[in-house]
Amino acid sequence: MTASNGSIVVIDPVSSARRYGVEIRKKGYKSIALITRKQYPGQLQRLHSVEGFDEVIHVNGGATASKVLLTQNVKAVIPGSDSALKFCDQIAKELSVRGNPTESYRARVNKLEMKKRLIAKGVPATQSYEISLDSLSSGLPIELPFPVVVKPSQGTGSKNVKICDSRSDIYKALAAIESTNDSYNSDEKLALVEEFIHGQEYFIATANLGNAASKKILCMAKYEKIQIGNSPSVYKNIRSIPPIGPVAERAFEYIRSINAALDFNVGINDVEFKINQAGHFVIEQNGRLPGANVPSLIELCTGINCYDLNLDLYLGNTTLDISAEYTKHFCICCLISNSNGVLKEIDGVPEIEKLSSFHSASLLVAPGDKVDATMDFLSTWGFVYLVHEDPETLNIHAETVHALMKMKFQEAS
Numbered sequence: 001m002t003a004s005n006g007s008i009v010v011i012d013p014v015s016s017a018r019r020y021g022v023e024i025r026k027k028g029y030k031s032i033a034l035i036t037r038k039q040y041p042g043q044l045q046r047l048h049s050v051e052g053f054d055e056v057i058h059v060n061g062g063a064t065a066s067k068v069l070l071t072q073n074v075k076a077v078i079p080g081s082d083s084a085l086k087f088c089d090q091i092a093k094e095l096s097v098r099g100n101p102t103e104s105y106r107a108r109v110n111k112l113e114m115k116k117r118l119i120a121k122g123v124p125a126t127q128s129y130e131i132s133l134d135s136l137s138s139g140l141p142i143e144l145p146f147p148v149v150v151k152p153s154q155g156t157g158s159k160n161v162k163i164c165d166s167r168s169d170i171y172k173a174l175a176a177i178e179s180t181n182d183s184y185n186s187d188e189k190l191a192l193v194e195e196f197i198h199g200q201e202y203f204i205a206t207a208n209l210g211n212a213a214s215k216k217i218l219c220m221a222k223y224e225k226i227q228i229g230n231s232p233s234v235y236k237n238i239r240s241i242p243p244i245g246p247v248a249e250r251a252f253e254y255i256r257s258i259n260a261a262l263d264f265n266v267g268i269n270d271v272e273f274k275i276n277q278a279g280h281f282v283i284e285q286n287g288r289l290p291g292a293n294v295p296s297l298i299e300l301c302t303g304i305n306c307y308d309l310n311l312d313l314y315l316g317n318t319t320l321d322i323s324a325e326y327t328k329h330f331c332i333c334c335l336i337s338n339s340n341g342v343l344k345e346i347d348g349v350p351e352i353e354k355l356s357s358f359h360s361a362s363l364l365v366a367p368g369d370k371v372d373a374t375m376d377f378l379s380t381w382g383f384v385y386l387v388h389e390d391p392e393t394l395n396i397h398a399e400t401v402h403a404l405m406k407m408k409f410q411e412a413s
Contacts, residue, residue: 021052062087199276341409
């Protein structure tokens with residue numbers, strides 16, 4: 001670490017952002033993890049770590065952060081999770097470092113505000129409106145045809161996202177959101193209702209350096225999900241697809257228009273969307289690096305170090321002269337439990353480690369843990385990361401992983 005270079009701050013590092021500490025030090029800066037909350041929603045807490053950072057600073061929300069950081073010679077402020085987005089741009093502005101416009105930050109944080117701004121800017125998006133138990137009890141009409149989707153205005157990992165076929169279903173979905181006891185700010189207890197969009201779901205990760213022309217695609221991937229009950233987002237696989245060709249090019253033009261409308265001018269973000277016969281429809285915009293170890297998988301497949309690139313974007317040290325050429329492809333197998341219980345052991349680990357595509361596995365449970373049935377991304381009990389030159393081999397190996405990787409539960413006494 002070269003002290004004279006100054007410091008780079010990562011706010012609330014979880015999931016993929018935990019690697020920032022090491023990458024910042026490689027560039028010769030002091031790495032600081034700024035923690036603004038005591039608890040992360042639900043099982044996101046297990047993906048939080050400050051290992052590898054030179055210093056950890058705890059603040060009560062973001063209000064006092066700038067004062068605390070004034071003596072740290074800060075050169076960049078990076079969001080490490082969704083909760084960081086509420087503070088990141090304001091702190092950057094107060095410290096006179098590069099960031100996205102504070103005037104439009106709500107549209108990059110809150111799903112309802114995002115939809116409003118996109119529609120106002122002429123970017124195709126479905127209608128959404130705010131809803132609560134009180135307004136529903138007071139007779140608020142549901143102006144969209146069933147089925148509808150009810151979700152938190154600000155949330156992570158599809159937690160408490162429900163498909164509703166009736167007014168009664170909406171009551172239950174709202175009760176789950178408003179009664180959650182792990183929320184940090186009011187947006188996590190606010191809900192919106194929107195049209196259910198049919199079609200295949202994807203995400204595109206984009207490197208942004210400017211409002212219009214200077215945006216480059218880093219990754220396009222397809223979600224393979226299953227629906228359990230009225231929970232539509234039980235993730236099974238996340239597969240990379242080549243970010244070239246007509247499908248990717250049309251999708252990327254849509255993503256560029258979203259980022260331009262939301263003033264996402266600096267840094268790497270990912271946008272989730274669906275494609276159907278009517279066009280492209282945004283699900284949400286995540287103003288930070290993709291999770292689920294995607295940045296490391298991008299590096300394995302293309303050679304692009306997303307951490308180094310994102311740091312340079314925020315530092316202003318790059319012209320974005322990159323091209324994401326995929327010589328390999330990845331598949332993230334999200335491990336699913338259909339039942340609850342106390343874990344006894346996990347089958348299949350030695351067998352899947354022998355697969356030619358096997359890269360690594362991250363098991364989030366251990367013998368003796370109480371495991372709940374998988375209902376969303378955050379309740380996935382582990383990930384297996386596969387990388388291979390041949391997409392068909394990945395398809396076969398992904399099915400093998402799901403067939404072999406099983407949990408055995410302790411028998412009830």
